[in-house]
Amino acid sequence: MKLHPDKKLDIELVLADLDLYRPRRKGWFWRRPVKDQQIGPFTYYDTTENLKKSIPLPAAAYFGGIDPQCDYVITTEIASGRFEDDLRRMRMAAWHGADHIMVIRTTGQSHIDGLIEGTPEGIGGIPVTRKQIRASRKALDAIEDEVGRPINFHSYVSGLAGPEMAVLFNEEGVNGAHQDPQYNVLYRNINMHRSFVDAAEAKSVMAAGGILQLDGAHNANATAKEAWKVTPELFVQHAVNCAFSLAVGMTKELIALSTVPPTAPPAPKMRLDLPYAIALRELFLGFPMRAQQNTRYMESDTQEAIVTHVLDTLISRLAGADIQSTITPDEGRNIPWHYNNIAAVNTTRQTLMGLDGLSEILEVREDDSMRRQVRELKERAVLFLQEILEQGGYYAAVEAGQFVDSGYYPERRGDGISRRVDGGDGAGSVTPREADYGAPVCGHFGNNRYAQGDGKPCDEYGGCTLCDPSKIVYIDELDPADSVNERLKVPLEERRQGIVRPEVERHGDGVVCVTLFIPEQPEVAEAAALEMVRHMNLSDPQVISRRIMHPAEGSLFEIKGVLDMPIRTDLLPKSKDEELLSNEEIEAWVRPRNIHLVAATVGEDEHSVGIHEILDIKHGGIERYGFHCHFLGTSVSIERLIEKVVELDADGVLISTIVTHSDVHKGHMRHLHRLAVERGLREELLLVAGGAQVSDQLARECGLDAGFGRGARGQEVANFLVRKLCQRDSLR
């Protein structure tokens, strides 16, 4: 499947022949660093290979359109509930520099004891099934070809079906996954024996597929009332998962810590979060770091969230990280909208590019105060471990409520999460292995009669699915009524008809967001804002953000609503705004060609500021591209202009006509056209007019090739001339 930048992802093509699709590779991909890389006018210290296709940051336009790629993998989390819509979001994110696509699972999948199949719709995420994974991997394979960098696909190996999910991920080329039995125990109340026994198998299968593991410790940040006080415990949670993973055969390079700077301004974030980040990296030397951005203190103000996330990313740069996970700025108010995934990715790459080479000029001061804080955190963690053992081990400690207490350990508030050792989902489902226990497959952990001697455990029957993928049995759909084919009927039909609607999450959901400042007291202002939005014909309006500017002077609201208005794209007025050629492209075409232009302000008109702006090199005018501009001055007659054209064998005429009384400007334009026709010059001569009251339409009505009004720039005029001259050359 090959993608074209100017064509939408073809979902029907993605879904075709899925039963035969095989992932092209397994395992995690790290970006490839390029030392001291020269990109545009700059040398970068912390960048990796450039992309083939991307959308640079807006300011890149001033630096030759460069798009340097930082050294961290950039994650975006996607959760619309419909994978067919998520694929488009993945493509947009990849074009903005994301290379780790994390697909959130539907609510409640953790509690399903087995795999789900087909493409049922999810809530807050998708049901992770073989078909949805395979379709996503297939689309991502095409997207990574398009952007020119491998993309890591990621989801969750947790819940009651961890080992099966791990097999599915290994078979289908999923590159990263969350796996942490403590998450099951603490946040999903899945039985602890079951969670740890399952986890060993799941991790073993993940290791066999080179799948990068993230742990679940960051959830304690998101849960604890005062997230910065849970830091000593976070060391312990990370360590339990790391040590358990190593013991069951994972290698250190595949065991990543999921860590979040715990606070947000107005807390003194850097002072609190940086010593924690440093202590963590010292204790866990050699384990990859997935730095997450803070969610715990997010409110509905997206700008506030973005600033916090910039500071989080600064901490990553100061303390070190391998993956920078991004959080959409709207996560505090709704399930993320797709353009906010892009906003989060851009916040992160903008920050990281701005911080390129920071370590060359700055280092964290390792003074007594910093060392004391780092040491204290580690000591508190060691004390926490001592108490686990005093309690009688991990299970007993969880039952006693030692975890996710809001006290700063060893302080305790007695509000920790307590789970019964013999309780929770899946209690009683763990069975001792008999003496003859056997598992004739690869990636298995623990006692196994088939793991003796040389050869693989699956040799006897010609190989397991991890060795011979042709044995994988693909289930397409179990419930056709709740499937992608059913959901796509309307969108595909609308697309065929050229119908388009606004959207933020799913195809044509119609959701739009309106920003209003209302100069009233908050309550009155809110009621007024909602009423105004109703008058804009938005249904179901809801305030998603409110910011008081002053208790009496007014408030700012963001209100979402649904605009039920299908638009037929084929009936839209044709836009003349084509994409401008770049300065470099224009110059490269013009300079070798010896193009002469004659210019003047015509009639009884002494205005010359505008035409100088368009022509003069010192005003950024078109001379800089290599056009030979012959400015004849002001109050010039059309006849004189045409004589000069003949004399110079000019390619084009630019007239400025500012005075408009009695429509004299129209008269000049018509006269120019007529005289050029009479002299037999018109076919080869481009005629362009400019002026405050000139429009492109008006100029064309008067017989000219183009008109430029107030605010036009030299680049636009040059773009027009080059495109027209190109066209003329190609017709010769």
Added chain:
Amino acid sequence: MAITERADDYTRRKESLKELDDGELHEEFWKLVNQVVDPMVEEARTHTTPSIERSLLLRMGFDSSESGRLVKRMEELNLLGHGAGHLVLKLARTKGFRVREAGLALLNGRHWDELV
């Protein structure tokens, strides 16, 4: 023992760690962590679960529905401790079936009495 409210007695408790330099503190940390996880690793080495057994059958070429039904029946018959994959492979061996054939025969209700 259930953990109740307690003041921050870090200053008193940390006395036991004051002799350790940073490197030794790290060693102590990882030593304790390994003590915490060792029994759970051992439990995993010697136990199994329905999900593990279903994951084995997936790897042997059965789909999720087939794996689910086979493991459920084996659980009911108290056979899971032998390993679902092992039971299917053993049946295939004795009957001269392919692995998939053996599993499908079981799904059709045949040969359950020969599994043990």
